[in-house]
Amino acid sequence: MRASDRAYESLVEEIQGGALAPGAVIGEAAQAARLGVSRTPMREAIGRLVADGLVRQQSPRVLVVAGFDGGDIRALFETRRALEETAARLAAARGDAVAFGELAAEFRAAHPESGSRAADDYYALIARFDAALDVAVDNVYLTQALRPIRAHLARARRIARDNAGRLRDSVAEHALIAEAIAAGDPELAAHATHVHLHHALTSILSSIEHATPTEGPQ
């Protein structure tokens, strides 16, 4: 594996996991030294983070981890709705009914509310669902547009992490989406996605208000 890929993945995980908090300064030399690569691959990794929107230019010379507040999450979900409702519609029209039937069954069988281990398994299942969606939609432009959205979503998930009731509802919502796709019902798939995203956003926003404001070190 290339050094630039390792550096990129490390930084993405640290940003998503909160180890690198919003506002943290990302300097080429500093990060390169910390992760044990030279400046060239680190430069490439940082370039990808900027393209993803996880890192942004604060001033001509200084890059910082992008902030991520309630307004950002609302904007993220607006874009998610646009892309994922379309993806659901297209998958229902084109997708492999068997594959989505099996995914629906897995969602029905999932019990992510029974511990953090189960929650992680559940997120892995969602990742497989997303991958199946990409295959079914068969549209590189849509898939590419979704990539950074999902990277930001991981940050939002962490904020609202481990709300047992929400996770229990979420599996049922995903199961319905998968079933609608398996049944070849585009409108139901799209509207079930809308419902799911509405509930997910509402839950995340209420988590934020009840938790401490997510402020990184300046």
Added chain:
Amino acid sequence: MRASDRAYESLVEEIQGGALAPGAVIGEAAQAARLGVSRTPMREAIGRLVADGLVRQQSPRVLVVAGFDGGDIRALFETRRALEETAARLAAARGDAVAFGELAAEFRAAHPESGSRAADDYYALIARFDAALDVAVDNVYLTQALRPIRAHLARARRIARDNAGRLRDSVAEHALIAEAIAAGDPELAAHATHVHLHHALTSILSSIEHATPTEGPQ
């Protein structure tokens, strides 16, 4: 301006304009020498092109200009619909009525069918409309998702270039979208966008079928 930016813009224009045809091999050293920069900024420029999807990996070691056939254009417009209908809806809800009213007037006054100079002016007007849309929507995720879409769209436009009748209809469609946004009518803005994209896609696809297949040198 940085050397990597110059290299990136040069390559984008050459790909959009067809000077670098689909399938053309993009080698770091070769392009760096041709454009008079060193490999480091060229490497960054090529990385951005790959992220945009204008260049793709053909094999582990060789990058080529991405193909762009009728199927790609259909996929591109599916994604465009998802993003631009949402953008139109949001702009109608939030946008500056005066700004879009003025843009609508400019569209009503445009006559792009009267020569290639007028057509270029018209594309510049569309670019200003897109910029106004980005401001009105005020959603970085949506704007970022639209960026590569627009880069690919420029390739599609070139294929269907200068169809006088189509351009005349296009201004009217854009005027309606701008008026709907100015009037604060989200549904009309979204559906007018849908209609516009439907006509644009139909026109481009028929141009392709009647023209010689767009094959680049292998």
Added chain:
DNA sequence: GATTCGGCAAATGTATACATAAAAGGGCAA
């Protein structure tokens, strides 16, 4: 004659040296 193995060449991946510019800190002057 075909297939496989080995070597060679050319490309990318990485490291580092050098250039340049911006920001911060200190010193001097008002």
Added chain:
DNA sequence: TTGCCCTTTTATGTATACATTTGCCGAATC
């Protein structure tokens, strides 16, 4: 004491040298 300017430092931007991997070509063997 404060503000401005100059210097110094440290950052990024660029170029280039070096390492590594891959793909191809040729020769030898089966």
